[in-house]
Each structure stands twice: as C-alpha cells, then as structure tokens.
Amino acid sequence: MYLFVEQAMNGLQYSALLFLLSAGLTLIFGIMNVVNLAHGSFYMVGAFCAASAVAITGSFGVAMLAAIVGAGAYGLVVERLIISRLYHRDHLDQVLATLGIIFFTNALVTLVFGRSPPFVAIPPLFSGSVQIMPGLGYPVMRLAFIGAGVVVAVGLWLLISKTRIGMLVRAGADDAETVEALGVNIRRLFMLVFTLGALLCGFAGVMAAPLLAVEIGMGEKVLITTFVVIVVGGVGSVRGALLGSVLVGMTDSFGRAYIPIWMSQLLPPEYSDSVSSSLVSASIYILMAIVLLVKPRGLIPAQR
Amino acid sequence: MTDARQQPGAAPKLEIRHLHKSFGALAATQDVNITVQAGELHALIGPNGAGKTTLISQISGELMPDSGHILLDGHDITRLPAFKRASVGLARSFQISQLYNDFTVEDNVAMAVQAQSSKRFSLWSAARKDPSLREPAREALERVGLADRANLRVSELAHGQKRQLELAIALSLNASVLLLDEPMAGLGAEESRRMKDILLGLKGQYAILLVEHDMDIVFALADRITVLVYGKPIFTGTPEEVRSNAAVRDAYLGREE
Amino acid sequence: MTRKNLVVTLIFAILLVLPIVANVSHNSFLVNMGTQFVIYALAAISLDLVLGYGAMVSFGHAAFFGIGGYVVAIVAFHMGQGETIMGWAGSESALAIWPLAMLVAAFVGLVMGFLSLRTSGVQFIMITLAFAQMLYFVLVGLVIYGGDDGLSITSRNILPGINLDDPGIFYYVCLALMTLWVWICRRIVNSPFGMALRGFQQNERRNVNLGYAPLRYKLTAFVISAAGTGLAGALWANYALYASPDMAAWLKSGTLMAMIVLGGMGTIYGSILGAAVYLGLEQALTAWTENWMLFLGPVLILVVLFSKRGLFGWLAGRNSHD
Numbered sequence: 001m002y003l004f005v006e007q008a009m010n011g012l013q014y015s016a017l018l019f020l021l022s023a024g025l026t027l028i029f030g031i032m033n034v035v036n037l038a039h040g041s042f043y044m045v046g047a048f049c050a051a052s053a054v055a056i057t058g059s060f061g062v063a064m065l066a067a068i069v070g071a072g073a074y075g076l077v078v079e080r081l082i083i084s085r086l087y088h089r090d091h092l093d094q095v096l097a098t099l100g101i102i103f104f105t106n107a108l109v110t111l112v113f114g115r116s117p118p119f120v121a122i123p124p125l126f127s128g129s130v131q132i133m134p135g136l137g138y139p140v141m142r143l144a145f146i147g148a149g150v151v152v153a154v155g156l157w158l159l160i161s162k163t164r165i166g167m168l169v170r171a172g173a174d175d176a177e178t179v180e181a182l183g184v185n186i187r188r189l190f191m192l193v194f195t196l197g198a199l200l201c202g203f204a205g206v207m208a209a210p211l212l213a214v215e216i217g218m219g220e221k222v223l224i225t226t227f228v229v230i231v232v233g234g235v236g237s238v239r240g241a242l243l244g245s246v247l248v249g250m251t252d253s254f255g256r257a258y259i260p261i262w263m264s265q266l267l268p269p270e271y272s273d274s275v276s277s278s279l280v281s282a283s284i285y286i287l288m289a290i291v292l293l294v295k296p297r298g299l300i301p302a303q304r
Numbered sequence: 305m306t307d308a309r310q311q312p313g314a315a316p317k318l319e320i321r322h323l324h325k326s327f328g329a330l331a332a333t334q335d336v337n338i339t340v341q342a343g344e345l346h347a348l349i350g351p352n353g354a355g356k357t358t359l360i361s362q363i364s365g366e367l368m369p370d371s372g373h374i375l376l377d378g379h380d381i382t383r384l385p386a387f388k389r390a391s392v393g394l395a396r397s398f399q400i401s402q403l404y405n406d407f408t409v410e411d412n413v414a415m416a417v418q419a420q421s422s423k424r425f426s427l428w429s430a431a432r433k434d435p436s437l438r439e440p441a442r443e444a445l446e447r448v449g450l451a452d453r454a455n456l457r458v459s460e461l462a463h464g465q466k467r468q469l470e471l472a473i474a475l476s477l478n479a480s481v482l483l484l485d486e487p488m489a490g491l492g493a494e495e496s497r498r499m500k501d502i503l504l505g506l507k508g509q510y511a512i513l514l515v516e517h518d519m520d521i522v523f524a525l526a527d528r529i530t531v532l533v534y535g536k537p538i539f540t541g542t543p544e545e546v547r548s549n550a551a552v553r554d555a556y557l558g559r560e561e
Numbered sequence: 562m563t564r565k566n567l568v569v570t571l572i573f574a575i576l577l578v579l580p581i582v583a584n585v586s587h588n589s590f591l592v593n594m595g596t597q598f599v600i601y602a603l604a605a606i607s608l609d610l611v612l613g614y615g616a617m618v619s620f621g622h623a624a625f626f627g628i629g630g631y632v633v634a635i636v637a638f639h640m641g642q643g644e645t646i647m648g649w650a651g652s653e654s655a656l657a658i659w660p661l662a663m664l665v666a667a668f669v670g671l672v673m674g675f676l677s678l679r680t681s682g683v684q685f686i687m688i689t690l691a692f693a694q695m696l697y698f699v700l701v702g703l704v705i706y707g708g709d710d711g712l713s714i715t716s717r718n719i720l721p722g723i724n725l726d727d728p729g730i731f732y733y734v735c736l737a738l739m740t741l742w743v744w745i746c747r748r749i750v751n752s753p754f755g756m757a758l759r760g761f762q763q764n765e766r767r768n769v770n771l772g773y774a775p776l777r778y779k780l781t782a783f784v785i786s787a788a789g790t791g792l793a794g795a796l797w798a799n800y801a802l803y804a805s806p807d808m809a810a811w812l813k814s815g816t817l818m819a820m821i822v823l824g825g826m827g828t829i830y831g832s833i834l835g836a837a838v839y840l841g842l843e844q845a846l847t848a849w850t851e852n853w854m855l856f857l858g859p860v861l862i863l864v865v866l867f868s869k870r871g872l873f874g875w876l877a878g879r880n881s882h883d
Contacts, residue, residue: 035683085866091683092618096822097865099815104858111852224694224811231687278702285691285698289676292688296680364770390772402767404760406882415760419771423753431753477771 002136007257008250009132013142013211015249016149020204021222022229022241023156024197030236030302031172032190034086035094038078038101039226040219042198046071046205047214048109051118054209060123067206068199074105075198079191087190106216115216120209145207152200156238169193170302225252228288236302243299248284255283315378317342317511318363318481323372325355325362325535332358333369334536338513340481345503345512347522350532351556356515357399359532360483363513364396365389376481390419395479399486399515401466403458409469410454413441416476440476448472448502464495471502482512488521500524523547531556565877569830576736576833580729592728594844598837599735600796603742605820605832607789612818613827614750615782616762618686620814621673621693625666625787627700627809629794632662634712634804641715655718655725659795666791667784669696674783678776690811700806711805718799725799735796739833742789746829749785758782819861825871827882834872 025039049070053063078101086094126144129137160166168189171179180186212218225248233244263276291299316339325333332355340346348356361367363374365386374382376392384392404412411432417440418424418431431437445451448468453461461469471487487503488496500521506512507525516522522529523543530540533555539546546552562570576595583591604626611617636658640651652658677688706712717725725731749755758778760768769775798804807813816839824835842860846853864871874882 029683035686082862082866091686092612092616092818093865093869095618095620095686095815096818097862099819100858100861100865102858103854103861107852107855107858111855220812224690227687228691231684235683274702274704276702278699281698281701282695285695288691289688289695292680292684292691293676296684366766366770387769387772387774390770396770398767398770402764402770404763404767406759406763407756411756415756415768416771418753418756419773421753424757424773425754425777427749427752427754429753430748430751431756432751434753437753473767473771 002133003257005133005136006138007253009138009142009146011250011253012149012246013145013249014253015245016146017204017208017222018226018229018249019149019242019245020152020200020207021226022233022245023152023238024193024200025226026230026233026235026238026241027169027193028197029230031169031176031193032083032087033176034083035091035098036083036194036197037095037098037223038105039197039201040221040223041102041105042071042075042201042219043205043208043222044109044216044219045074045105046202047120047209047218048113048118048205049202050206050209051120051214052113054120055118060125060206063120063209064203064206067209068202071202071205072195072199075201076191076195078198079194083194084187084190102220105219110216118214120214122210126210141210145211148203148207152203153238153242160238165189165192225284228284231298232288232291234298234301237300240298240300240302247299248287251283251287255280259283314341316340316375317344317377318513319373319375319378320359320363321373321375323359323362323374324370325358325367326370332535333362334534336372336532336535336537338530338537338540340511340513342480342511343508344527345507345514345525347526347529348513348515348532349517349519349522349529349556353534354532355535356532357485358535360396360485360513360515363483364394390477390479393478393480394483395474395477395481396483397470397474397485397487399489401470403466403469403473405458408455408457409450409461410438410441410445412458412469413444413472413476414438416473417441417444420478444472444476447475447505449498464491467491467495467499468502471499475506480510482506482510484512484514484516486515486517488516488518496521568873568877572830572833573740580732584729589728592732594840596728596732596735596800597840598833599732599739600793600800601817601820601840602833602836603735603739603796604790604793605817605824605836606739606742606746606829607786607793608817609821609826609829609832610746610749610789611779611782611786612821613829613831614755614762615758615779617678617779617783618818619677619689619783619786620686620811620818621677621689621691622786622790622817623809623811623813624673624693624696625670625790626794626797626813626817627696627804627806628666628669629662629791629796630798630804630808631700631706631712631794632665632791633658633718633795633798634714635706636661637714637716638706638712653716653719655720655799658718659792662795663788663791666794667788670784670787671780674780674787675776678779678783690814693809693811693814697806697809697811700809707805709806711803711807714798714802714804717802731800735800738792738796742792743829743833746789750829754778754781819857821871822869823861823864823871825873825875826869828871828873828877830877831871831873834876838872 021043025036028034028036046067050063050067053066082097086097122141126141129139130143132138160169168179168184172189176186229244229248230241232247234240259280260276263272267275318340320336320338323333323336336359350356362369365384373380381392404415414437417437421437445454448471450465450468450472453465467487474482488499491499503525526543528540529543529546530537531546531552538555539549539552579595580592583589608622611619636646636651639646673692677685680688701709723730757773760773761775761778794808820835820839821832823838825831842857843853846856
C-alpha cells in the first residue's frame, strides 16, 4: 500500500515537471506549428542559471528569478533570431534548425558555466518530509513541485480562458491565419507564446535542480518524454498536456516500481532483469505507440 | 476517338443516389441524385458555396459521404479508397491545379500514364527514357496545345498553361468518366476559347461531370445541367429547360432578361 | 560534362586516391577518417532515399544502424563463447553476416514502417522516434551483450581472398559497397517507382488521385532504406570492432539528418559530402576546442534557414536535383 501511494506521489511529481515543460511546447506546436526540439535546452539553461545563482547568493528565491529570467531571455533571443524564420517552413527544417540550437546551447552552457554539474541543495523552506499518510513521510520538496505544477496549471487555465491574450491563444491554436487576418499582430503573439514556454521551462529547471542531476544534456533526456506527452495528450491543448503529463508520469512511475516485480514473478531470473529494465524504459513509448495507432491526433487535441 | 454515347434507356455510367454529407451543422450535400450517361456532358452549376467541389470530392474518394451511394457502371464505389478510383476509370481535375512543381510538364503527364501502366512498380528502368510512358504523354500535350512547353518546369508556366496541363493529366488516365472542376478558372479570353475547343472535342468520348461558372461555356457544351443550391439539387434538365426555369433564375441566374 | 557530373566525378576520384595520399604522406589516420566518412555516407544515403525523395522524416533510422552493428557483434560474441545462436553455429564470413544484418534491419523496417506509416506529419516523426527509443532501451537492457557499455568484437568478418584487417583494403571494400549502393539508389530514384515516390513528396493529393497506393511505395522505400542503414551499421561494427547502444540513439538519427541537409537533401550524392563535412568538421574543430558544437550548431541552422540545397547543391548548380 505504501509503495502504491509513494509511487503515485512520485508519478505526480514527474507529471508536474512534464506539465511545466509540455504546456509551453504544446502551445508552440499547436499555435505556431513549430516542432521545437530546443525546448529542453531552455530547461537546462534555467537549471544552470539557478545553480549558479545559488552558488553565488545562497538564496533560492534569487535562483528562481535567475532561472526564469535567464531561460526567458534566451528563449526570446532564440525566437527573434531563429524560430521566427521557421514559421512557414516544413517540420523537417524546424527539426534540423532546433537540433542545431540544441548542439549550440549545450556547447554554450559548457563554456559559460563549466562542465561539472553544480549541486543545488534543497532550500530550507522545502527541506524535510511531511506525513501524508500515517506511517508514510514524503519529501516537502517534491510536494512543493507538485504544488507548483498545480499552481501553474490553474494559472494557465485562468490566463487562457479568462484573458484577452488567452482568447487570442485559443483562436491562434484553432486558426492562426484568420487571427492574423483580423488584424492581430500574430508575430507578437507568437513571440509571447514562445517566451512564455521558455519561462515555464526555466521555472521547471529551478524546481528540478535540487531533485535531479543538473548536467549538460539534461534537456535532451526530458525532451523526448515531453514530446511523448504532447503527442499522447493531443497537440495544441493545455488540457491535453495536463492529461498527457499525468498519464506519462504515472506510467513511468508505476512501471518503475511494479514491472520488475511482475517480471521476476513471470520469468526466470536470468531474463527478468534485462526484460524489466528494457520494459521500464520503453513503457512510455509503448503507451505512445498505442495511443497514436488508435487516436492519431492524441487524446484531447485542440480543434483544427 | 470512339463515340461512347449509349442507347437511350441504358444504365448510366455514373450514378449518384441520395448522397448526404454534413460538416457539423453545415449540410454540404443534401440528398443529391445525379446520373451521367456514357458520352454525356453533364454540367453542375450553382452559386459559390453550393457544395459542388464537395460533391466532386466525394465522387473522387477524397471525402466519404455520410450516406448514399455512388455507382460506376452499376458497381458501388462509395467506400472505395481514393487511390483505387483511377483504376476503375475515374479521372478528376482540380479547381486549383494540383501539379508536381519540381517535375517538367512532360513528367507531370507521364506520371498519369505511368499510374495505369504495369511498369509502375519497376525499381530499375529509367522512367524518363521509356517510350511507352513518354509517347502517350507527348500526345496528350499535343491535344491540349502544350507540346512546345514539354520540358519546362511547372514553376515556369503561366496560370492558363497550368490549367491546360491539369486537363492533359486527367486525359492521360485512360478514364471513362471525367470529373472536371472549373477547368476554365482564371483563364483569359483567348485561353478560354482554346479550352472550350478542347472540351468540345471531348464531347461524346467520356461521361463528363463538369463544374463551371462560365454560363456561355455551360450552355454551349452541356447535354444536361443540374443546379445545386446550398448542397441541394433544385433542378435538372436540358440547357433550354434550365434557362427557362423560374426557380433557377431566382436562385442563380438572376433576373437578367 | 555537366557541372553536376564533374562534381560527382571529383568526389569519387578523391575517395579513390585517398589511401594512396595517406601512404605517401605517412598519415594512416586519413584512411581511418575516410572509412568513417564512407560508412556514414552509406547510412545517410539510405536515409536520404526516404527523407529527401519520399518526405518521410524518420527520426528512428539510427535503430537500423544499431541493428546492423549488433547483428555482427552478437554473432561474434556467441561464436567466441562457443555457443550456437538458436541452433545455428554462426559464421565469420562477411558474405553471410552482412546480408544477414541487412535482412534483420529490413524486417524491423517492415514492421516499424508498417505501423508508423499509419500516421503522418509530426506524429510520424514521433512514432519513428518512439520505436527507435524502444530498441535503444532494449539494447541498454541486454546486459549479456554489454548493456550500456556495448559489446567488443575480436576480429572483423572475413571475405574470401581479401584481408579486411588491413585498413586500406577495408577502406576500399567499404568504398566499393558505398559506390554500389549509390548506383542502386540512383537507379531507384529515377525509376517509375522512384518517380511515384517523389510524387508523394511533391503533391500527395495528386499522386493519390492518379492511383498510386501510398503505403506500397512508402513502405517499400522505407524497407530498402532500412537495409542500407543496416549494412552501414554492420560495417561500422567491423571498423570499430565495437557495437554500443549509442548507435541506435535518437541523436544518431539527428546526426544522419544533419549530414543529409548539410550535403544537400534529395540528391544522394549530397549525403557523401554531408558525411565528410560533418565528420571532418568534428575532427578539425575538436582538435581546437572541445566545444566544436558551438560552431556546428549555427552552421546547421544557417544551412537550414538560407541554403537548403546544401553543399552539393551549391557546387553542382541549379540542376543538382533530379
């Protein structure tokens, strides 16, 4: 029972991370029709900025600011210089150009911040554990992450459904050409959406820094999973990103916990380790392949 | 050039029965019934948004109707996948020319010739040097008057020439039924005259369903005309009957006494 | 001779004399580099067949590269242990193993292609990526075959009468195979099949309208492409005497794509140039700075944004494409 609850909580925390990353990515893909492989790079930039800020000032609050501003600013520059030229290009061009951004950003971060992964301690406010169930303590930092995910989800929902900008975003996801024809400065909208995505990535980076390894290439590790989330959840919709994040996060988390147990019961020991480790890693891809073959546009895509 | 006109009373070449198609709340095709005899040129007219292209797309297989039947030579092809319709003798030309922009004019027509040829899966032979593919292509280009432009790339063609090419491709499919969607779209006076001559030359050899806005052409070429308004056929008859029908005049032709 | 033919002749002339130049300048490293170029070119050419001519953005082709490598490594491993592979005693002969690698890659390509081609656009990119990732993780999980660390191979496969242990000879064998594959692919793209495939890339709607069956053409091209990439993987395993899961990593697929675009997409020959430029740049810049990606990233971006015709297109002029 404890294993189940604990894994559910871990799954939720991973889902929170995935949501922060995928919400922006799904909007970027849904509204601007841009496949942005560089999304993970903003996450990495955020994490590294946070780590440096903590090393210099010791304050997590400053680190949070540094991460968000750093990732957001980098995202803005990338959008102005490169992404804005990709809006009318096909997906292959976008994949290749953003691949180039990944390569470049990895090298740039190495140059600026150095190769050795910086350590970010859990800030005192979030340290320790809390009893979420009699007999089960759970780290506050992870709860804070889940909380952050919920706050962002609510905030995005308010932004998209209750504000004028949000209305433009929804309209843009539906039909960008018409929005443009109505006189809205679509370029400015795209720039805003892209930068918002980068900001969310920066936020994800600072929240993840105390929990996960901050290293070069951390963006790529989570990038593919983020794409899995938006493909499963449905492209262009933040609700899809939420659903996808939870599904993928939970699949991963429960898979990690239970597949080895099941495999050791089903298979002889010399095979069960290999099979379970492969199955665990592949579980989310199997999920995605199944969803794609049954519902090619994802579970709750934006209308198009 | 055989005359394909049938005996009166013979089964129609193409038959559309009770076809329905809606997009959400929009009923684009409402209980459409049309027959086209072999050798007949049947025109489809109606105001913009009447659902003419939607109807053509259902006959060519790009869209699936909600209900109803499409019969070719009596065979039900309603659910036949789009890529199989050419092999049963259906050729469709598009309102906006659909061409291979990186290929030459002759390549474009050769693609149509090749599609019906047994060589179409050959991985080895040189396609551009195969006379069985290139000769018919050149002949089709002669028929529409594009022979001297055979080696130009599509991007170098004027709009009118693209429409000619569009027609040449449809004519190279060895089809028995032609679905022509506004072949005159965007043509100037000279080009229109030439296209009219080509279409006149096709009369009697195919079952043709022609969508057009140019009323002179329609009345000059059509054996029968169906008038479509808001997805519904409001009248079918000979050009004289259509011209004198009050409902048609109100809905479409206007009171242009 | 047209400009394009001149460039092509030059490329092959340089490749042909490379070991001689190396001998004369006592630079055996040049032969190693050349071998790497040629093997990667073989993989890139195979991917160009579907990417540049069929508009199938397969992010999973590294899977076939990995499969090719692991077929060689696994057979060698079991033979080294004195075991049979499901009843088969194995073989050291390249004439058995290399076609086997191609066959296994083609089969996986058939399954992967059949499932992936049910989608299109970005979903196709993602599902091919997913399948490749699945394979990658399977390879990492196969602890008996080294898992994450990969599998070493004691010696190269054997060709009758030819000493593949000699770097120069091995280079020429790889060059011969690559040249043969180039010839085959060139014939394919100019055949009726190839024209139909390119028709899907230029105007799918029209192609379907004419009666070309999408799955038949795309899947066939995909399988052929997988076989070629598998051969490249087998050659690589022979070259490096090593196979690792990285051969199937998604970044490897990205690398192949980058080579194709740098060299010129949809030209076949461009992939040769692209592989050489990519690997050459990597060598040259790594000697100078560890952060060579600082330059390759922007180069790739600039090529994509401003010069899609790539290096081959620039050299061979307007008619570099078919």
